[in-house]
Amino acid sequence: MTKRQMYMKMLLSSLLRRRSRMTVALLAIAIGATVLLGMMTITYDIPRQMGREFRSYGANMVFVASGKDAMLKLTDVEKAAALLPQESLLGVAPYRYEAVRSNMQPYTVAGTLFDQVKKTSPYWNVEGGWPSEENELLIGSDVAEFTRLAPGNTMTITGRDARQRRFNREMTISGVVRTGSVEDGFLFMRLDTMERLTGRSGEAEVVEVSIAANEAELSALAARIRERVPGITPRLVKRVTQSETSVLSKLQALVTLVTLVVLVLTMICVATTMMTVVMERRKEIGLKKAIGAENRSIVAEFLGEGLCLAILGGLLGVVFGWGFAQTISMNVFGRSITFNFALVPVTILTSVVVTAAACLIPVRRATDVEPALVLRGE
């Protein structure tokens, strides 16, 4: 047997044959590693999770026409949308506005793609149904209140087409929308219906875009679109993106702080356990020194034990931490967590560093044990 094999034998025997004490130390490290990995996973995943959550509060980018053009070309919009990361792109809703009248009252009607509006503006509260047929209309709650119209009623709208010819169309109200904003005073119809009525197609005045991205990423995407699609001027919806960034950074700072507190608590817990281990093994240390062990041998044995516990505790922490993060994500965000494998070595390495730091004082104490105590029968 070589000295290295004997060292390993002593290490493993100490760990395996003194299970109860070692289990306590292992648990302390594993719990710390669990919380660490869980928190780091959540910190890493918060922008993705919260980004999607924030998207329910509306679009975070709008496209408007560049220069003096009043209208955007939908072909340009398609080009611009193709430049966006498709996995993060939640919806692209074009809006085209026309002035119409109904019962002599002026209204603004917006033509849009309702399947996209549902994605970019999930906060729209629709009573009744979304327009699905060509002659269906969605009216704002203020309009509904003013006209005393309700889903199922009809509304006749009149306006002028591209050649200034008058059009007149009786439409069925599919639903009433309430947003608490300007939309409450508008009428909405399918974009293709509006194109047919006005005889003009392939245009929009504004396009609302919803992307799961932070402010920096959005700015980079906007710059890219500005450069590659000259007909479009992308703009960030500052009130949304800035509050997102602010909330996210605060949340991440909070989670980081909690993680640090957990690390310190773990260190105290491991240090206390190792201290107890040293106290319990004073006689053994004294004996080893009495029969000729150098201080460095004692240090190597204790640190070796600590290292084994740290690696094992770190591995357990990875498994339990993933479960912990997954549970939190499912309960808080209602979505599955994305596991970042780069956090595995980070967790194990942190466990090793924290355990080594926690072992420093106990190990120093171990080297201070006098060999003479084995003769005193203490």
Next chain:
Amino acid sequence: MNELENNILELKDVSMIYGAGGQVKALQNINLTVVQGEWLAIMGPSGSGKTTMMNIIGCMDRPTSGAVILDGQDITKLSPRALTAIRRDKIGLIFQQFHLIPYLTALENVMVAQYYHSMIDEAEALQALTRVGLQDRAKHLPRQLSGGEQQRVCIARALINYPKLILADEPTGNLDEANEKIVLDLLRRLHAEGSTIIVVTHAPEVGEHAEKTIFLEHGRVVKTTRNR
């Protein structure tokens, strides 16, 4: 070889005083010579200075004054690290409470002394256990051994690195009569083979096996007897 060259241990005017004001004089001007192959017993009541003397001879403590010459080397001025090396190379320790490492088998407990000393030789460690009659208990943990068996493992561990001096602190203090006899027979055999043995004991029946006995009281040698 003259007697001076044959001395394995010499204590010259060794004193040990504890406490800031020198209140506790554990040893006072002790002079002692142990020749190679001699069996010395140190006896005395509790508090007489036996353990202090054992600590000094065993390189686990340094005297306040005087000189301790072990195997021709003055150990009183040596650093703790150098004292560790001397313990490792020249002294075999036998304890009243055996002090076996609880998570290692009997064989591994013997091999631990080899590990700290130089090279591991499992066959030699097993031979040492055979010498104390425990070859069949080599794979047992200390808790699976009787007190007498544990003490024999402790003796095997003390012998494994061929020490110049065997220091035994109350080696039969925790044993019943039958095991006491086994351990004393072992020490007798070691002595017959030429080992130098120093035993600290309360028990006259242990002390009477030694060639020479010194009696301590209040840190002084009050009597020296030669038994044979």
